[in-house]
Amino acid sequence: MSVPDTGSFGDFVARAHRSGKLVVQPRMGVSDPAAMRAGLLATRKAAATAVGTITLDSYTRMGDNANARAALAAGIELNGYPIVAHDPAVTRSVLDGVAGPDFPVQIRHGSPCPEPIVAALIQAGLHATEGGPVSYCLPYSRMPLEDSIPNWARSCDLLAELRSTGAEPHVESFGGCMMGQLCPPGLLVALSVLECLFFRQHGIRSVSLSYAQQTNSDQDTEALLALRRLATHWLPDVDWHIVVYTYMGVYPRTPAGAAGLLEEAARLAVRAGAARLIVKTVAEGYRIPTFAENIAALETAALAAEGCLTIAGDAVDTGIHAEASALIEAVLDLGPDLGAALATAFRRGYLDVPYCLHPDNAGRARSYLDSTGRLQWLSIGSLPIRGVVGPTDSAKLTAAGLLASLSYVERTFDNASLEQEFHAVSDHSSGSTDDRDPDPGNRSPAARQSA
Amino acid sequence: MNHAAGKEVSADGLSVVLTSVSSDSHTWNLVVLQLVLEELGHQVHNLGACVPDELMVSECLRLRPDLVVVSSVNGHGFHDGLRLIRQVRSHAELAGTPMVIGGKLGIAGPGCDRSRAQLTAAGYGAVFEDGTGLTAFQSYVGRLAIGQAS
Numbered sequence: 067m068s069v070p071d072t073g074s075f076g077d078f079v080a081r082a083h084r085s086g087k088l089v090v091q092p093r094m095g096v097s098d099p100a101a102m103r104a105g106l107l108a109t110r111k112a113a114a115t116a117v118g119t120i121t122l123d124s125y126t127r128m129g130d131n132a133n134a135r136a137a138l139a140a141g142i143e144l145n146g147y148p149i150v151a152h153d154p155a156v157t158r159s160v161l162d163g164v165a166g167p168d169f170p171v172q173i174r175h176g177s178p179c180p181e182p183i184v185a186a187l188i189q190a191g192l193h194a195t196e197g198g199p200v201s202y203c204l205p206y207s208r209m210p211l212e213d214s215i216p217n218w219a220r221s222c223d224l225l226a227e228l229r230s231t232g233a234e235p236h237v238e239s240f241g242g243c244m245m246g247q248l249c250p251p252g253l254l255v256a257l258s259v260l261e262c263l264f265f266r267q268h269g270i271r272s273v274s275l276s277y278a279q280q281t282n283s284d285q286d287t288e289a290l291l292a293l294r295r296l297a298t299h300w301l302p303d304v305d306w307h308i309v310v311y312t313y314m315g316v317y318p319r320t321p322a323g324a325a326g327l328l329e330e331a332a333r334l335a336v337r338a339g340a341a342r343l344i345v346k347t348v349a350e351g352y353r354i355p356t357f358a359e360n361i362a363a364l365e366t367a368a369l370a371a372e373g374c375l376t377i378a379g380d381a382v383d384t385g386i387h388a389e390a391s392a393l394i395e396a397v398l399d400l401g402p403d404l405g406a407a408l409a410t411a412f413r414r415g416y417l418d419v420p421y422c423l424h425p426d427n428a429g430r431a432r433s434y435l436d437s438t439g440r441l442q443w444l445s446i447g448s449l450p451i452r453g454v455v456g457p458t459d460s461a462k463l464t465a466a467g468l469l470a471s472l473s474y475v476e477r478t479f480d481n482a483s484l485e486q487e488f489h490a491v492s493d494h495s496s497g498s499t500d501d502r503d504p505d506p507g508n509r510s511p512a513a514r515q516s517a
Numbered sequence: 518m519n520h521a522a523g524k525e526v527s528a529d530g531l532s533v534v535l536t537s538v539s540s541d542s543h544t545w546n547l548v549v550l551q552l553v554l555e556e557l558g559h560q561v562h563n564l565g566a567c568v569p570d571e572l573m574v575s576e577c578l579r580l581r582p583d584l585v586v587v588s589s590v591n592g593h594g595f596h597d598g599l600r601l602i603r604q605v606r607s608h609a610e611l612a613g614t615p616m617v618i619g620g621k622l623g624i625a626g627p628g629c630d631r632s633r634a635q636l637t638a639a640g641y642g643a644v645f646e647d648g649t650g651l652t653a654f655q656s657y658v659g660r661l662a663i664g665q666a667s
Contacts, residue, residue: 124541128567130539133540145593205542205544206567208565245544353621354592421545422544423547423548423566425565464552468552472545
């Protein structure tokens with residue numbers, strides 16, 4: 067089977083990074099092939115340095131291809147593109163003349179058992195995807211790690227075989243996102259590095275390390291610099307870059323609040339030297355965004371990134387690097403096979419994701435937001451970081467407290483935007499227009515901070 | 518229909534099975550709802566993410582809960598929720614078990630009256646769509662605990 071040249075994902079991002087451009091990327095997936103193609107074309111045409119995404123639907127992610135096929139047959143719209151249910155020829159026609167060296171396309175899915183998905187994307191001529199044996203198992207499924215890990219190993223092996231055809235397959239770890247919110251940065255950084263080490267152990271030579279924007283931009287900057295240092299140390303012999311995910315928790319509902327948070331993510335990515343950003347849209351708080359909303363988000367992020375510089379030197383060190391190092395080394399000490407080491411680490415609670423309900427997660431570690439909006443450990447369970455983190459709080463967790471933490475970012479950015487509107491109205495009524503910002507979206511808390 | 522009729526609610530509160538639907542991987546909704554229900558004094562069996570229909574039914578047959586709470590936010594909740602309750606109701610032992618559903622149930626935002634009506638016609642005692650707030654849910658559970666919910 068001939069493999070169409072759909073472009074090297076890692077190479078495209080590296081070239082853009084060298085030329086000072088932040089690569090922006092949507093999450094985008096619809097079940098109809100013609101519409102999917104239209105979405106990719108719209109992404110390609112956006113006024114931004116963008117890569118394309120085909121996000122898969124929930125049935126395909128779960129390996130429930132029967133339900134995906136039934137939905138296609140019945141004309142029911144799915145929440146993503148069912149790449150396994152569609153014929154490979156259909157997916158090739160979606161990509162034909164769209165994907166290429168100047169517009170690589172990545173498959174985003176969320177599956178703990180991605181073997182059929184990887185086989186399907188290879189058949190369609192693609193070779194970039196994301197996830198990981200831990201990051202797509204623990205938060206998103208009930209599949210045992212003992213099953214997810216070998217399935218991910220085989221999937222990486224399948225992708226790695228493509229190197230003999232001249233392609234350079236790329237896998238992005240989703241480890242920097244665990245649960246989307248309330249996972250302290252040290253653990254996010256460690257999991258991103260550990261999963262990329264796992265991909266490398268299975269023949270992948272081009273990877274990306276993720277980190278999801280959290281609740282405090284100084285803490286996020288420190289985390290990203292720690293991630294960079296650790297990637298330099300642990301992945302010296304592979305192509306790697308850092309990808310930032312725009313906030314993955316409860317999203318602001320005001321258009322200005324949503325845009326402000328996205329712009330903050332773009333500036334964070336550039337400041338900390340990340341090469342790529344996954345965007346969110348103004349519709350995120352309500353529903354799956356439209357193509358137009360996605361394109362607007364790509365362009366908003368690209369514009370915010372343009373006016374920003376990478377910072378040289380270090381952020382204040384509150385111990386994120388030390389914490390992540392301790393976690394990585396504790397797992398690597400468990401044995402040479404990283405898959406087995408990861409399973410053991412979770413069994414012993416050396417890795418323990420706060421609020422994760424998966425049966426393989428110890429569930430003894432807990433986190434909270436402190437009064438400055440920084441993520442802290444409430445309890446560390448058996449995480450081997452006792453000597454690194456200070457004394458932990460033992461306050462009782464309540465539903466109201468948890469809800470407040472979960473909505474902290476939403477409230478911060480929505481309140482800022484509503485306050486802005488209020489001031490605009492009162493300024494207008496008092497006849498003073500001197501102070502008014504023509505674009506209220508520019509006055510997010512972050513914009514004020516960096517002004 | 519008085520769902521709790523004939524069943525004494527113990528001092529430990531209601532026994533509640535809390536579950537997502539088979540295709541839904543989100544769990545924050547479940548983590549929060551567990552705390553909400555526990556703070557109201559109820560016992561929660563949280564089945565977690567991506568619960569297969571068969572597992573959900575077998576857990577209900579095993580636990581015989583006073584209430585089943587289905588929470589879903591991935592946009593497949595309407596379709597999956599309809600399929601799920603038909604399977605639950607096909608077991609005589611679970612024919613009268615109160616079941617409610619809530620979250621983001623369709624991919625296009627809060628649904629139309631028709632989807633809500635279909636869910637209640639299929640047997641859900643209440644439908645709490647995104648934006649309803651927790652109060653309506655808490656109040657439903659409170660009424661159920663004293664045997665008044667319908």
